[in-house]
Amino acid sequence: MNYDLIIAGAGLAGSSLALAAAQQGLRVALVETTARPAAQQTGYDERSITLSYGSARILAGLGLEAHIARNAVPIQRIHISERGRFGVTRLDSREEHVDALGYVINARLLGGVLQGALDTQSNVTWFCPARLTAIQTDADQVHATIDSHGTLQRLSAQLLAGADGAGSTVRKLLGIGVTQHDYRQTAIVAQLTSTRPHQHTAYERFTQSGAIALLPIAAGRLGLVWMQPADAARAALALSDAEFITQLQHHFGARLGSFRDLAPRRAYPLHLSCAQAQTHTRSVLIGNAAHALHPIGGQGFNLGLRDIATLAQLLADARRMGSDLGSSALLDQYVRWRQADQQRVVRFTDTLVRVFESPSLPIAAVRPLGFLAATLCPPLKHSIAKSAMGLAGRLPRLARRLPL
Ligand SMILES: Cc1cc2nc3c(=O)[nH]c(=O)nc-3n(C[C@H](O)[C@H](O)[C@H](O)COP(=O)(O)OP(=O)(O)OC[C@H]3O[C@@H](n4cnc5c(N)ncnc54)[C@H](O)[C@@H]3O)c2cc1C
DSSP states (O other), rough: BBBBBEOOOOOOOHHHHHHHHTTTOOOOOEEEESSSSSSGSSTSSSEEEEEHHHHHHHHHTTTTTTHHHHHHHEEOEEEEETTTOEEEEEEEETTSSSSSEEEEEEEHHHHHHHHHHHOOOOEEEEEOSSSSEEEOOOOSSSSEEEETTTEEEEEEEHHHEEOOTTTOHHHHHHTTTTTEEEEEEEEEEEEHHHSSSOTTOOOOOEEEEEEEEEEOOHHHHHHEEEEHHHHHHHHHHHHHHHHHHHHHHHOOSTTOOOOEOOOOEEEEEOOOEEEEEEETTEEEGGGGGTTOGGGGGHHHHHHHHHHHHHHHHHHHHHHHHHOOTTOOOHHHHHHHHHHHHHHHHHHHHHHHHHHHHHHHHHHHHHHHHHHHHOOOOOHEEEEEEEHHHTTOOOOOGGGOOOOO
């Protein structure tokens, strides 16, 4: 029951950290409430996840390149527009000298790929289904109590990572507060087909009925994320498939021809939640437990993966030097390194939501200027592309294609 690292939560974030740590020889205890297989886990559903170019590099560094190539669809262009207003911003992989600006992958498939890779690691011990219920720390170790169908076990390690989602129990047990904002919006997620091919273009269209993302996915289909005010979303969910498609067509327009073959719609209420501290004695929060974002820019997991690649690098270095994996020096270094990127992405995402939902005339009037500036000013456009590709700021080794 003695480990180097205990991870609570085997969603996309916890599983990615477990894999990175195990590949460095760390003994990992992975505690997950939901029984396997991957398909049953909440975070491993049919949502389409946009992986940035940098995230694809990180996953490739974890040995998953072939899986990503097989399961993910490359995004060669991003087309951003506002309905009824002048101005479009187009990002193109050729202008950035890369094969793809990012990739779209089904969350269930990605979860399955991560769990499959974890199954090849003999130094990962699963406690599943089991729930972390208590935490205790002393000078040298952190101790976690886990409850598996009423049987309690105590696990000890140098470091505990809370990857247990936006409602994190670890965060609560550590007494870390959370700053939350309810956007009063709901994301409707579905899949459909269009009569015109997507040609590997991801569309983000801002409309008076919320932001619509249409992502290129496998078999020529499109992954839809329609972020609407909660009331409007409730009404849209009650529509028949044909009525829903008519509404979508009305708001998105005819750029992709006619829509059809709608797969079941799922709804996600949208909140921003940011932990008021990322670390505590021998503990760190990652993924949605640290920051759960509005999905408007497709940034949540991408940001989490850069955190994970950084933490894994610091742990790998500490292990090589034989130093303490849960020391406050290591955790402070992690927080300092990640702060700027986290603040930038949280601010960017939150601002985007507020600017595009604002009915205020001055804001609405300057919005087209933003599109125009991004189109006419190549350095600005390049900087937007770099951010979207997850290549801005100080990058960990995995995101620079270097081994851990
Ligand atoms: C509609 C939508 C679209 C999105 N699109 C994108 C996108 O395009 N790109 C992107 O980068 N991000 C996107 N995201 C964000 C992305 O889905 C999340 O950032 C990602 O899934 C990471 O989640 P997580 O692993 O941190 O948390 P979760 O998925 O919530 O996983 C937490 C895990 O912890 C387990 N757990 C909870 N409590 C305990 C406990 N006490 N003990 C043990 N285990 C516990 C849970 O069972 C769960 O498996 C999107 C999100 C939404 C809602």
